[in-house]
Amino acid sequence: MEESERIEVPGVQEHPSLALVDSEVRTGRGGARDELETPEALRAWLLERDLIDPGAELFEHCRGRIVRLRADLRELFAARATAHAPSVGAIEALNRALTSAPGTLLLHYEPATGFVRGADHPATQVIEHVMALMAEDAAALLSGEEGDLLALCGADGCERFYLRTHARRQWCSTRCGDRMRAARAYARRRSALART
C-alpha cells in the first residue's frame, strides 16, 4: 500500500523526536495518516526503533501521553523552523517529559556479572522513559546548531519536518519532490494549452 511505504526523511533515523513528530502526516489528498493510532501500533513503532524492551506493555493512556507530547514537539519544531516564539505551555510540557524519568543508566552490581549499567524502572514507567528520551533528543536538537537545519516540507499537503541536508532542499523526501515536480509540470501543460 502506497501510504504505508517507508520513505527516507533526513534526520529521522538520528532523531527519535523528529520521527515522532513525523509519525502523523497529511497524505496529500486531504487525509491524514497516524502511525500511532492504537497502543499496538505505538508498541510496534517503538520496538522497530529499539526504544522499548520487547516485553514492554503499552496502554491507551500511554498512547494519549505520547500523542500530546507529539503535538507539543510539533509546535516547538515549527517555532524553531520559522524563528518564532513557541507557547510557554509547549516548553513546560517538554520539560515535564524530560524530568519524568531518569534519563541516565543506573549502576548495578550482580555477584555473577559484576558492575553493569542499565535502566532500572518498573514496567509502569515504560512510557515515562520513552517520553524522557524523546524530550532529551528534542531539547538537544532545538538548542543545538543542527536545529538550524530543521525545516517543514514545502510540498502541498505534507507537514513533515526534516533536516535540510543541503541549502536548496525543499522537500522531506524524493516522493514529495517528485510529486511537486509532476504537479508543476501538469500546471505548465495546462496553462500552455489554455493559451492555444
Ligand SMILES: [Zn+2]
Ligand atoms: Zn514532504
